[in-house]
Amino acid sequence: MQELILHHYPQSPFAEKARMMLGFKNLPWRSVIIPAIMPKPDLTALTGGYRRTPVLQIGADIYCDTALIARRLDRLQSLPALFPEGQEAVAASAAQFADQVLFQHAVAINFQPQGLAERFKDMPDAAKTAFAADRKALFTGGSASRLPSHQALSQWPSLLGRLEQQLSESGSFLLGEEPSIVDFAYYHPLWFVASNSAVANALDPYPQVLEWMNAVASCGHGDSTALDASAAIQIARDATPESVAVLQDSQKLPFTDPEGLTAGQTVTISATDYGTEPVTGTLVYQDAEEIVISREDDRAGEVHVHFPRFGFSIQPTG
Structure with missing residues (x-):
């Protein structure tokens, strides 16, 4: 399994939520400390402009927002469950x-x-x-x-x-x-x-x-070790994003985009409440909970950036 890398800073409440979820799952992770305010050049090299804290990196896959990070952790390790079955x-x-x-x-x-x-x-x-x-x-x-x-x-x-x-x-x-x-x-x-x-x-x-x-x-933060931001970017460059087929196989319900967006289109994604800076990329996958775009960065190479569907807006460009 590729290392879990959390980009965060100590005083962030949502970062504390992510740290606690990692401790609950008893998953080891690498800690990249990011600035509390902009600019965040190392983070945005991975996200394409998304600036909110925290961000979870697994190789060349970048997960934005703790709601989606929680789902990714449950997919990685089903028990103990963050989303209990039947609830x-x-x-x-x-x-x-x-x-x-x-x-x-x-x-x-x-x-x-x-x-x-x-x-x-x-x-x-x-x-x-x-x-x-x-x-x-x-x-x-x-x-x-x-x-x-x-x-x-x-x-x-x-x-x-x-x-x-x-x-x-x-x-x-x-x-x-x-x-x-x-x-x-x-x-x-x-x-x-x-x-x-x-x-x-x-x-x-x-x-x-x-x-x-x-x-x-008492769940704690689990076992973490420090990692330099430049090393995290190099890990992304050296990795290959997770196959779309793996995402498709993990889904229990069929999905059709209600607005007719399809893989291969260029889209922008932005949060709807705050920190609304748009991220542009090629749509590679979507389901009822998750939207994934592919983008290229001079430093990080090809990365897949994952967003939750709820609370984010997706728009075709052009």
């Missing part, structure tokens, strides 16, 4: 809610004045300015907008109260006695709040949530 729709829908709604609230709570002061207290003024400009650009052009902190604080008791009640009345984890994608999707925004001492008290009224967070955290 696939519930698991995907609940995880999507946490990744979008709960994450927005966690960011807004972190970005209260006292939260910002704590999180960036050791950062030089120039770096603070650069970070603010980068995040403004990140949220320009898509459907997502920043949730005001006062609204997030007002709604926080609803979100955390529901979680507290379920954990008080059900099993150890959100879909039963074993963790799933839902646990990791709910965990990472709360981890982001807990990691900021100025706002971590937002979790104090919820003892069952804190106990559950400790249980999820």
Whole structure:
């Protein structure tokens, strides 16, 4: 099996979700640390312009977005399952809610004045300015907008109260006695709040949530070793993307593109909420969950870039 390479940075909530999923699967992985803000020349050499964190690389196949990374990990190693059999729709829908709604609230709570002061207290003024400009650009052009902190604080008791009640009345984890994608999707925004001492008290009224967070955290990050970004790019250049036939064989349901797109067309793909920079390539495969394009890069060679269908727009060029 080719090595799993995670391109990430330590403070990223979604990267924490990916690290936890790798630990849950007990899969060894290589760690490439990327910048928190643009430019990210080594990452975009692999993705073609997609800038969000994290990205999973397996040889010359590049997986964008943790929702798709989770599916790739389940395909790689079916047990323990991130999407438990018979609960696939519930698991995907609940995880999507946490990744979008709960994450927005966690960011807004972190970005209260006292939260910002704590999180960036050791950062030089120039770096603070650069970070603010980068995040403004990140949220320009898509459907997502920043949730005001006062609204997030007002709604926080609803979100955390529901979680507290379920954990008080059900099993150890959100879909039963074993963790799933839902646990990791709910965990990472709360981890982001807990990691900021100025706002971590937002979790104090919820003892069952804190106990559950400790249980999820016990999955750990697995066994990782550092890898230089240039070495990761060379691995991509030396590898061959996974055969489309392998993807086809893995599918359980037939698929026909509702817009009539077919393999061989040149398309652009972009996220619809934030970080909407388009990636252009040749469509090589698609199904109900995944879209794959082929592209060439001077440094990385031919790579296949994989995107989830949900939350991304695909458009033919020309």
